[in-house]
Amino acid sequence: MTRPDVLDTLVSLAKRRGFIFQSSEIYGGTGSVWDYGPLGVELKHNVKARWWNAMVRERDDVEGLDAAILMHPRVWEASGHVSGFSDPLVDCKACKARFRADKLGDAACPRKPSKKPGEHADCELTEPRQFNLMFKTFMGPVEESASVVYLRPETAQGIFVNFLNVQQATRQKVPFGIAQIGKAFRNEITPGNFIFRTREFEQMEMQYFVEPGTDMEWFERWKEARLQWHLGLGLDRDRLQFHQHTDTELAHYARAAFDINFDFGGTLGFQEIEGVHNRSDFDLRQHQAFSSKKLEYVDQVQNKRYLPYVIETSVGADRVTLAILVNALREEAVEGEQEGRTVLGFHPALAPIKAGVFPLTKKDGQPEMAERLAAALRKRFPVFYDEAGAIGRRYRRQDEAGTPFGITIDGDSTANDDVTIRFRDDMGQIRVATSQVAEVLTRYLEADHPRADSRLVG
Numbered sequence: 001m002t003r004p005d006v007l008d009t010l011v012s013l014a015k016r017r018g019f020i021f022q023s024s025e026i027y028g029g030t031g032s033v034w035d036y037g038p039l040g041v042e043l044k045h046n047v048k049a050r051w052w053n054a055m056v057r058e059r060d061d062v063e064g065l066d067a068a069i070l071m072h073p074r075v076w077e078a079s080g081h082v083s084g085f086s087d088p089l090v091d092c093k094a095c096k097a098r099f100r101a102d103k104l105g106d107a108a109c110p111r112k113p114s115k116k117p118g119e120h121a122d123c124e125l126t127e128p129r130q131f132n133l134m135f136k137t138f139m140g141p142v143e144e145s146a147s148v149v150y151l152r153p154e155t156a157q158g159i160f161v162n163f164l165n166v167q168q169a170t171r172q173k174v175p176f177g178i179a180q181i182g183k184a185f186r187n188e189i190t191p192g193n194f195i196f197r198t199r200e201f202e203q204m205e206m207q208y209f210v211e212p213g214t215d216m217e218w219f220e221r222w223k224e225a226r227l228q229w230h231l232g233l234g235l236d237r238d239r240l241q242f243h244q245h246t247d248t249e250l251a252h253y254a255r256a257a258f259d260i261n262f263d264f265g266g267t268l269g270f271q272e273i274e275g276v277h278n279r280s281d282f283d284l285r286q287h288q289a290f291s292s293k294k295l296e297y298v299d300q301v302q303n304k305r306y307l308p309y310v311i312e313t314s315v316g317a318d319r320v321t322l323a324i325l326v327n328a329l330r331e332e333a334v335e336g337e338q339e340g341r342t343v344l345g346f347h348p349a350l351a352p353i354k355a356g357v358f359p360l361t362k363k364d365g366q367p368e369m370a371e372r373l374a375a376a377l378r379k380r381f382p383v384f385y386d387e388a389g390a391i392g393r394r395y396r397r398q399d400e401a402g403t404p405f406g407i408t409i410d411g412d413s414t415a416n417d418d419v420t421i422r423f424r425d426d427m428g429q430i431r432v433a434t435s436q437v438a439e440v441l442t443r444y445l446e447a448d449h450p451r452a453d454s455r456l457v458g
């Protein structure tokens with residue numbers, strides 16, 4: 001079954017509601033670079049916080065790191081990026097468009113989008129040539145080859161070069177891991193599909209250092225753990241698949257690699273959102289050779305030294321955010337109403353705003369009571385106060401922002417000191433004492449339970 005293509009709908013919803021804007025839009029935009037607006041920054045922040053909690057805070061065998069984007073240029077020689085981080089590029093002499101030679105099947109001929117590049121009578125594709133994807137710049141005031149530095153194309157190398165620093169500072173014993181979240185830059189030949197492939201993006205990477213011989217066992221464990229993490233975000237099970245790298249896809253140093261693919265729908269279909277790789281001791285061995293510094297781990301229990309193998313989990317924060325948006329988007333009819341509704345049915349933990357607070361009318365003390373409640377709730381989570389327009393409209397606006405709970409203060413509220421909580425997903429409602437609202441919502445958020453089920457009340 002091909003799922004519908006919702007990217008165009010999402011691009012306009014994301015702009016209208018302030019999730020994601022095109023970078024430098026007033027100047028016509030920058031090629032495939034995007035800015036996160038007020039709701040988008042919260043959503044992506046929640047994704048990153050969930051990853052950080054799962055990978056660092058909830059484990060005692062993984063340490064956090066925040067390495068710099070600019071690194072010594074030798075790092076990229078050792079890692080193989082200077083000589084090998086390239087994609088095959090083909091030009092079309094007829095229309096001047098450029099394509100990745102290995103992704104022609106996913107591209108469209110600009111003259112006739114129903115055809116692939118090369119299929120139209122006018123197409124004149126050149127032979128592929130290698131194009132290095134690293135952005136280059138200069139460190140210091142002189143623009144000469146000796147001062148060339150690169151914007152990192154992945155965060156992983158910051159972890160490899162700090163392997164011993166972290167190990168010695170924390171006294172971790174192998175097996176242990178180092179995790180970080182940060183920006184990466186790739187001068188992609190054919191970026192596109194909204195935030196799926198961009199030239200500036202964020203990665204969440206973890207390198208887990210293990211004793212050689214135990215690597216495949218750890219590889220399997222991490223593969224499973226990472227799939228579970230994606231399921232925990234609320235991504236549908238049948239939209240997730242493993243893809244095993246074939247011999248031709250596998251990097252020469254890798255012992256095994258699986259991608260976790262998500263079904264984005266439409267022609268994009270299943271695409272990688274995360275890679276889980278067994279990188280052997282390739283990276284540490286290369287850095288040891290290029291830096292002439294010993295990077296061996298000293299195993300005092302077994303009285304031996306070795307270069308650990310590395311299991312890497314590498315996931316794009318932006319790509320997962322796109323998967324979450326695609327997975328969450330629903331356009332549905334509402335019984336008894338002419339207009340349907342658009343809902344972003346986010347997992348409550350990811351929702352940018354947790355609750356909308358709405359006085360039914362602008363009189364009789366309702367706005368004051370609502371503002372007091374909103375201020376109290378803001379101490380726990382992001383809240384949106386809205387007194388403008390019909391209540392149905394206000395609910396719809398929050399459905400579209402993915403807000404799981406709506407709290408309405410009506411005529412009875414001021415008399416009885418209670419409010420209605422309305423649930424985004426089933427639109428069910430419960431009545432709760434004002435003093436209990438914060439507790440009840442926290443319980444629902446912790447239970448991942450955005451439905452009107454009164455079992456969680458009281």
Ligand code: ATP
Nearest residue numbers: 186188196197198201272273274275314315316319
């Ligand atoms: P692709 O084959 O799609 O170019 P890759 O195999 O080069 O990806 P990795 O180097 O394994 O990707 O990067 C790990 C993760 O970083 C990817 O799974 C993806 O989520 C994210 N990522 C990589 N490149 C981009 C990009 N240009 N824009 C957004 N996210 C990216």
